[in-house]
Amino acid sequence: MSEFDAEAIDDHLAAPFRVEFYGSIGSTNDRARELAREGESDVAVVAGEQTAGRGRRGRDWRGPEGGIYCSLLLAPDLEPADYPLLTLAAAVATARAVRQAGVAATIKWPNDVLVGDRKLAGILTERVGDRVVVGVGVNALADRGDLPDGGTSLRAEGGTVDRAAFVAVLLEAFDDLRDDPEGILAAWRESADTLGREVRVETPDGTVEGEAIDVERPGTLVVETDDGTVRVTTGDCQHLRAI
Numbered sequence: 542m543s544e545f546d547a548e549a550i551d552d553h554l555a556a557p558f559r560v561e562f563y564g565s566i567g568s569t570n571d572r573a574r575e576l577a578r579e580g581e582s583d584v585a586v587v588a589g590e591q592t593a594g595r596g597r598r599g600r601d602w603r604g605p606e607g608g609i610y611c612s613l614l615l616a617p618d619l620e621p622a623d624y625p626l627l628t629l630a631a632a633v634a635t636a637r638a639v640r641q642a643g644v645a646a647t648i649k650w651p652n653d654v655l656v657g658d659r660k661l662a663g664i665l666t667e668r669v670g671d672r673v674v675v676g677v678g679v680n681a682l683a684d685r686g687d688l689p690d691g692g693t694s695l696r697a698e699g700g701t702v703d704r705a706a707f708v709a710v711l712l713e714a715f716d717d718l719r720d721d722p723e724g725i726l727a728a729w730r731e732s733a734d735t736l737g738r739e740v741r742v743e744t745p746d747g748t749v750e751g752e753a754i755d756v757e758r759p760g761t762l763v764v765e766t767d768d769g770t771v772r773v774t775t776g777d778c779q780h781l782r783a784i
Protein backbone atom coordinates (compact mmCIF):
# COMPACT_ATOMS: atom_id res chain seq x y z
CA MET A 542 0.00 0.00 0.00
CA SER A 543 1.28 3.54 -0.71
CA GLU A 544 2.61 5.57 2.21
CA PHE A 545 0.26 7.94 4.03
CA ASP A 546 2.26 10.47 6.06
CA ALA A 547 3.31 14.13 5.94
CA GLU A 548 6.30 13.43 3.69
CA ALA A 549 4.24 11.50 1.13
CA ILE A 550 1.64 14.29 1.04
CA ASP A 551 4.36 16.97 0.69
CA ASP A 552 5.89 15.00 -2.20
CA HIS A 553 2.67 15.49 -4.17
CA LEU A 554 1.69 18.93 -2.89
CA ALA A 555 1.91 22.29 -4.68
CA ALA A 556 -0.67 24.23 -2.58
CA PRO A 557 0.48 26.51 0.28
CA PHE A 558 -0.53 24.43 3.31
CA ARG A 559 1.63 23.17 6.14
CA VAL A 560 0.67 19.54 6.69
CA GLU A 561 0.42 18.21 10.24
CA PHE A 562 -0.03 14.44 10.08
CA TYR A 563 -1.23 11.93 12.68
CA GLY A 564 -1.53 8.16 12.26
CA SER A 565 -4.37 8.39 14.77
CA ILE A 566 -6.01 11.35 16.51
CA GLY A 567 -9.25 12.14 18.37
CA SER A 568 -10.56 14.63 15.81
CA THR A 569 -8.61 16.58 13.19
CA ASN A 570 -11.15 19.40 13.59
CA ASP A 571 -10.37 19.60 17.31
CA ARG A 572 -6.63 19.81 16.61
CA ALA A 573 -7.21 22.49 13.95
CA ARG A 574 -9.31 24.45 16.46
CA GLU A 575 -6.39 24.39 18.92
CA LEU A 576 -4.08 25.72 16.20
CA ALA A 577 -6.65 28.42 15.36
CA ARG A 578 -6.54 29.62 18.96
CA GLU A 579 -2.73 29.81 18.62
CA GLY A 580 -3.22 32.13 15.62
CA GLU A 581 -2.15 29.70 12.90
CA SER A 582 -3.66 29.42 9.43
CA ASP A 583 -3.19 27.51 6.19
CA VAL A 584 -2.55 24.27 8.03
CA ALA A 585 -3.97 20.92 6.93
CA VAL A 586 -4.34 18.55 9.88
CA VAL A 587 -4.49 15.07 8.36
CA ALA A 588 -5.00 11.64 9.95
CA GLY A 589 -5.57 8.04 8.93
CA GLU A 590 -7.77 7.25 11.94
CA GLN A 591 -10.01 9.28 14.25
CA THR A 592 -11.18 8.07 17.64
CA ALA A 593 -13.58 10.94 18.44
CA GLY A 594 -14.63 12.28 15.03
CA ARG A 595 -17.57 14.67 14.85
CA GLY A 596 -20.16 15.04 12.11
CA ARG A 597 -22.74 17.67 11.22
CA ARG A 598 -25.59 18.56 13.56
CA GLY A 599 -23.92 17.10 16.65
CA ARG A 600 -23.59 13.59 15.25
CA ASP A 601 -20.59 11.30 15.67
CA TRP A 602 -18.49 10.50 12.61
CA ARG A 603 -16.88 7.08 12.68
CA GLY A 604 -13.18 7.22 11.89
CA PRO A 605 -11.70 3.75 11.45
CA GLU A 606 -8.08 3.37 10.29
CA GLY A 607 -8.01 3.44 6.49
CA GLY A 608 -9.85 6.73 6.12
CA ILE A 609 -8.77 10.19 5.06
CA TYR A 610 -9.53 12.73 7.78
CA CYS A 611 -8.40 16.21 6.86
CA SER A 612 -9.14 19.59 8.47
CA LEU A 613 -8.15 22.79 6.74
CA LEU A 614 -7.44 25.72 9.05
CA LEU A 615 -8.08 28.97 7.20
CA ALA A 616 -7.94 32.73 7.74
CA PRO A 617 -10.41 33.36 4.91
CA ASP A 618 -10.08 36.23 2.50
CA LEU A 619 -13.88 36.50 2.33
CA GLU A 620 -16.61 38.47 4.08
CA PRO A 621 -17.77 36.44 7.11
CA ALA A 622 -21.23 36.21 5.52
CA ASP A 623 -19.59 34.27 2.69
CA TYR A 624 -17.79 31.75 4.91
CA PRO A 625 -20.36 29.01 4.15
CA LEU A 626 -19.01 29.07 0.59
CA LEU A 627 -15.85 27.42 1.93
CA THR A 628 -17.88 24.30 2.71
CA LEU A 629 -19.09 24.21 -0.88
CA ALA A 630 -15.53 24.71 -2.12
CA ALA A 631 -14.37 21.78 0.00
CA ALA A 632 -17.14 19.59 -1.42
CA VAL A 633 -16.10 20.50 -4.98
CA ALA A 634 -12.42 19.87 -4.17
CA THR A 635 -13.24 16.50 -2.59
CA ALA A 636 -15.37 15.47 -5.56
CA ARG A 637 -12.47 16.38 -7.87
CA ALA A 638 -10.05 14.26 -5.85
CA VAL A 639 -12.51 11.35 -5.93
CA ARG A 640 -12.81 11.66 -9.71
CA GLN A 641 -9.03 11.79 -10.03
CA ALA A 642 -9.01 8.48 -8.14
CA GLY A 643 -11.18 7.08 -10.93
CA VAL A 644 -14.60 7.20 -9.25
CA ALA A 645 -17.57 9.24 -10.56
CA ALA A 646 -18.62 11.53 -7.71
CA THR A 647 -21.39 14.07 -7.29
CA ILE A 648 -22.43 16.43 -4.50
CA LYS A 649 -25.68 16.43 -2.54
CA TRP A 650 -26.55 19.79 -1.02
CA PRO A 651 -24.87 21.19 0.85
CA ASN A 652 -21.73 19.10 1.05
CA ASP A 653 -22.09 15.32 0.96
CA VAL A 654 -19.96 13.67 -1.71
CA LEU A 655 -21.84 10.74 -3.22
CA VAL A 656 -21.19 7.88 -5.58
CA GLY A 657 -24.63 7.14 -6.96
CA ASP A 658 -26.81 7.29 -3.84
CA ARG A 659 -24.06 6.24 -1.46
CA LYS A 660 -22.13 8.65 0.75
CA LEU A 661 -18.37 8.59 0.32
CA ALA A 662 -17.37 11.80 2.12
CA GLY A 663 -18.81 14.42 4.48
CA ILE A 664 -17.75 17.86 5.60
CA LEU A 665 -18.01 19.69 8.92
CA THR A 666 -17.19 23.41 8.93
CA GLU A 667 -16.66 25.30 12.18
CA ARG A 668 -15.78 28.90 13.00
CA VAL A 669 -13.18 29.81 15.64
CA GLY A 670 -13.05 33.62 15.94
CA ASP A 671 -11.77 34.90 12.60
CA ARG A 672 -10.59 31.42 11.59
CA VAL A 673 -12.56 28.70 9.84
CA VAL A 674 -11.94 24.97 10.11
CA VAL A 675 -13.22 22.87 7.22
CA GLY A 676 -13.05 19.17 8.10
CA VAL A 677 -13.38 16.54 5.41
CA GLY A 678 -13.90 12.85 6.14
CA VAL A 679 -13.46 10.41 3.26
CA ASN A 680 -14.06 6.66 3.36
CA ALA A 681 -11.02 5.25 1.60
CA LEU A 682 -10.15 1.66 2.45
CA ALA A 683 -13.21 0.56 4.45
CA ASP A 684 -15.48 -2.26 3.32
CA ARG A 685 -19.10 -1.25 2.82
CA GLY A 686 -20.12 -3.61 5.63
CA ASP A 687 -18.01 -1.60 8.08
CA LEU A 688 -19.62 1.72 7.12
CA PRO A 689 -22.97 3.18 8.19
CA ASP A 690 -25.91 2.15 5.96
CA GLY A 691 -25.70 3.79 2.58
CA GLY A 692 -21.95 4.47 2.86
CA THR A 693 -19.28 3.54 0.38
CA SER A 694 -15.51 3.95 0.02
CA LEU A 695 -12.93 4.60 -2.68
CA ARG A 696 -11.84 0.98 -2.53
CA ALA A 697 -15.40 -0.38 -2.62
CA GLU A 698 -15.96 1.69 -5.79
CA GLY A 699 -12.83 0.32 -7.46
CA GLY A 700 -10.90 3.60 -7.17
CA THR A 701 -7.16 4.09 -6.81
CA VAL A 702 -6.39 4.46 -3.13
CA ASP A 703 -3.32 6.62 -2.72
CA ARG A 704 -4.37 8.69 0.27
CA ALA A 705 -1.38 11.07 0.13
CA ALA A 706 -2.05 11.90 -3.54
CA PHE A 707 -5.76 12.28 -2.73
CA VAL A 708 -5.07 14.88 -0.02
CA ALA A 709 -2.71 16.80 -2.33
CA VAL A 710 -5.35 16.99 -5.10
CA LEU A 711 -7.99 18.06 -2.59
CA LEU A 712 -5.80 20.85 -1.15
CA GLU A 713 -4.83 22.14 -4.58
CA ALA A 714 -8.40 22.14 -5.89
CA PHE A 715 -9.54 23.91 -2.72
CA ASP A 716 -6.75 26.48 -2.99
CA ASP A 717 -7.75 27.23 -6.61
CA LEU A 718 -11.31 28.06 -5.53
CA ARG A 719 -11.20 29.52 -2.06
CA ASP A 720 -11.04 33.24 -2.86
CA ASP A 721 -13.57 33.19 -5.70
CA PRO A 722 -17.21 33.14 -4.54
CA GLU A 723 -18.77 33.02 -8.02
CA GLY A 724 -16.25 30.40 -9.14
CA ILE A 725 -17.13 28.24 -6.12
CA LEU A 726 -20.85 28.44 -6.93
CA ALA A 727 -20.29 27.68 -10.62
CA ALA A 728 -18.07 24.69 -9.82
CA TRP A 729 -20.57 23.44 -7.21
CA ARG A 730 -23.46 23.67 -9.72
CA GLU A 731 -21.40 21.63 -12.21
CA SER A 732 -20.65 18.87 -9.69
CA ALA A 733 -24.00 18.77 -7.89
CA ASP A 734 -26.63 16.09 -8.33
CA THR A 735 -29.22 18.04 -6.31
CA LEU A 736 -30.25 20.66 -8.87
CA GLY A 737 -33.18 19.67 -11.08
CA ARG A 738 -34.30 17.08 -8.53
CA GLU A 739 -37.29 16.70 -6.32
CA VAL A 740 -35.90 17.07 -2.78
CA ARG A 741 -37.07 16.94 0.80
CA VAL A 742 -35.08 19.11 3.20
CA GLU A 743 -35.51 18.79 6.96
CA THR A 744 -34.78 22.29 8.27
CA PRO A 745 -34.91 23.64 11.84
CA ASP A 746 -38.17 25.37 10.77
CA GLY A 747 -39.81 22.31 9.21
CA THR A 748 -39.79 20.24 6.04
CA VAL A 749 -39.40 21.83 2.62
CA GLU A 750 -40.32 19.72 -0.40
CA GLY A 751 -40.10 20.64 -4.07
CA GLU A 752 -37.73 21.00 -6.99
CA ALA A 753 -34.20 22.22 -6.17
CA ILE A 754 -33.57 24.84 -8.83
CA ASP A 755 -30.39 26.66 -7.81
CA VAL A 756 -27.78 27.41 -5.19
CA GLU A 757 -27.13 31.03 -4.24
CA ARG A 758 -24.48 32.82 -2.24
CA PRO A 759 -23.41 31.82 0.36
CA GLY A 760 -24.70 28.29 -0.22
CA THR A 761 -28.47 28.73 0.02
CA LEU A 762 -30.58 26.09 -1.74
CA VAL A 763 -33.48 27.50 -3.77
CA VAL A 764 -36.48 25.16 -3.81
CA GLU A 765 -39.61 25.61 -5.94
CA THR A 766 -42.49 24.30 -3.82
CA ASP A 767 -46.26 24.17 -4.39
CA ASP A 768 -46.47 27.29 -2.21
CA GLY A 769 -43.76 29.27 -3.99
CA THR A 770 -39.99 29.65 -3.86
CA VAL A 771 -38.30 28.79 -0.57
CA ARG A 772 -34.66 29.50 0.28
CA VAL A 773 -33.02 27.01 2.64
CA THR A 774 -29.80 27.82 4.46
CA THR A 775 -29.40 24.74 6.63
CA GLY A 776 -30.84 21.25 6.85
CA ASP A 777 -30.61 17.61 5.82
CA CYS A 778 -31.45 17.09 2.18
CA GLN A 779 -32.88 13.95 0.68
CA HIS A 780 -33.00 13.36 -3.06
CA LEU A 781 -36.43 12.06 -4.03
CA ARG A 782 -36.29 11.69 -7.81
CA ALA A 783 -34.89 13.36 -10.92
CA ILE A 784 -37.30 15.64 -12.79
Ligand code: BTN
Pocket residue numbers: 567568569570571591593594595596597598600602610611612662663664665676677678679
Ligand atom coordinates in the same frame (compact mmCIF):
# COMPACT_ATOMS: atom_id res chain seq x y z
C1 BTN B 1 -20.99 14.80 8.13
O1 BTN B 1 -21.70 14.69 9.15
O2 BTN B 1 -21.31 14.38 7.04
C2 BTN B 1 -19.67 15.53 8.25
C3 BTN B 1 -18.58 14.62 8.69
C4 BTN B 1 -17.25 15.35 8.80
C5 BTN B 1 -16.17 14.45 9.38
C6 BTN B 1 -14.82 15.08 9.30
S1 BTN B 1 -13.53 13.89 9.47
C7 BTN B 1 -12.36 15.15 9.59
C8 BTN B 1 -12.97 16.21 10.49
N1 BTN B 1 -12.77 15.92 11.87
C9 BTN B 1 -13.93 15.68 12.52
O3 BTN B 1 -14.03 15.39 13.74
N2 BTN B 1 -14.95 15.79 11.68
C10 BTN B 1 -14.50 16.15 10.34
